[in-house]
Amino acid sequence: MITLIxxxxxxxxxxxxxxxxxxxxxSLKTSFSIIGVVLLGFFTLAQTPHIAEAVGRMKTWxxxxxxxxxxxxxxxxxxTIIPLEETVLLDAPVINQLPELPRGCxxxxxxxxxxxxxxxVDKMTLAEEIKKDTTAYKVSGGKVYYGHPNxxxxxxxxxxxxxGLGVYHQPIKELAEKYLPGQIKxxxxxxxxxxxxxxxxxxxxxxxxxxxxxxxxxxEFVTWHTPSGVIEITFKEHSVLLTGFDKDYVYFNDPLTGExxxxxxxxxxxxxxxxxxxxxxTYLPR
Numbered sequence: 217m218i219t220l221i222x223x224x225x226x227x228x229x230x231x232x233x234x235x236x237x238x239x240x241x242x243s244l245k246t247s248f249s250i251i252g253v254v255l256l257g258f259f260t261l262a263q264t265p266h267i268a269e270a271v272g273r274m275k276t277w278x279x280x281x282x283x284x285x286x287x288x289x290x291x292x293x294x295x296t297i298i299p300l301e302e303t304v305l306l307d308a309p310v311i312n313q314l315p316e317l318p319r320g321c322x323x324x325x326x327x328x329x330x331x332x333x334x335x336x337v338d339k340m341t342l343a344e345e346i347k348k349d350t351t352a353y354k355v356s357g358g359k360v361y362y363g364h365p366n367x368x369x370x371x372x373x374x375x376x377x378x379x380g381l382g383v384y385h386q387p388i389k390e391l392a393e394k395y396l397p398g399q400i401k402x403x404x405x406x407x408x409x410x411x412x413x414x415x416x417x418x419x420x421x422x423x424x425x426x427x428x429x430x431x432x433x434x435x436e437f438v439t440w441h442t443p444s445g446v447i448e449i450t451f452k453e454h455s456v457l458l459t460g461f462d463k464d465y466v467y468f469n470d471p472l473t474g475e476x477x478x479x480x481x482x483x484x485x486x487x488x489x490x491x492x493x494x495x496x497x498t499y500l501p502r
Contacts, residue, residue, distance in 0.1 A: 300416055303463075304416055307459075308457055310469040311331075311338075312473075319372065320339060324471035325471050326388055328420070328457045329392070329420055329421075335396065347369065347383075348368045349367040360439065361442070362440050364443065365381060365449070366386040367387070368387050384493070385496065385497055400499055404496055404497070406496065408490070415459075417501075419498050421498045424489070425485065425488045431491050432491065437450045438451075
């Protein structure tokens with residue numbers, strides 16, 4: 217960018233000096249000006265690669281030719297260009313959260329992800345280590361006051377006899393980084409296609425969805441007042457490990473049923489994931 221500015225400045229200066237000495241007709245001066253504009257355009261186009269390089273660390277979708285695939289450039293994967301596969305189905309370990317962790321879908325799905333990455337850790341260890349939000353549950357003036365799932369696990373994970381909900385991506389990411397320092401990638405807020413790219417790179421993805429795997433009606437949500445602000449939650453909140461996709465379905469390991477490569481319509485699943493805040497994490501290769 218600096219080179220471009222210098223070149224344009226030099227060109228403008230030369231044009232200005234020459235224009236002082238030209239004693240020709242106005243039409244000649246007009247022609248000279250047009251040539252100057254064309255030259256400026258030439259230098260601008262010549263510097264386009266440098267401009268692109270200046271912003272090259274941005275994530276960019278590249279549309280390939282017809283009948284080909286899309287690719288995704290991610291500077292956190294060493295600028296590797298990963299082809300978007302048409303179908304993916306990974307062989308990730310499946311772990312059942314029951315009977316020990318009735319509300320432990322999030323840490324159980326994390327255990328599957330870490331074990332796939334060759335980290336030896338079980339769901340009970342992660343359940344003990346996950347950050348907890350100890351805000352007490354209370355109802356006052358018709359309002360519910362409780363913890364925030366992005367501040368820590370809310371309530372009891374071990375029994376539904378006590379109030380509770382679960383945990384969101386931030387504490388899960390922090391715990392995962394303990395086992396894979398510098399390798400955890402937070403995909404929260406990304407387009408769903410980004411998850412498919414990481415799956416195409418043979419890495420499963422931890423996500424938050426709901427137990428219906430489709431968008432819920434507003435009646436399924438309630439308002440909580442937490443120390444971190446007001447949030448809308450649903451008791452159908454759920455976490456699974458994405459293991460693949462094809463044109464019609466997404467595949468996942470479900471900790472609630474212990475089912476491996478369970479499937480759901482991909483469009484419905486995407487809507488449920490977006491409704492729950494597009495929360496996802498995976499890990500990056502070394």
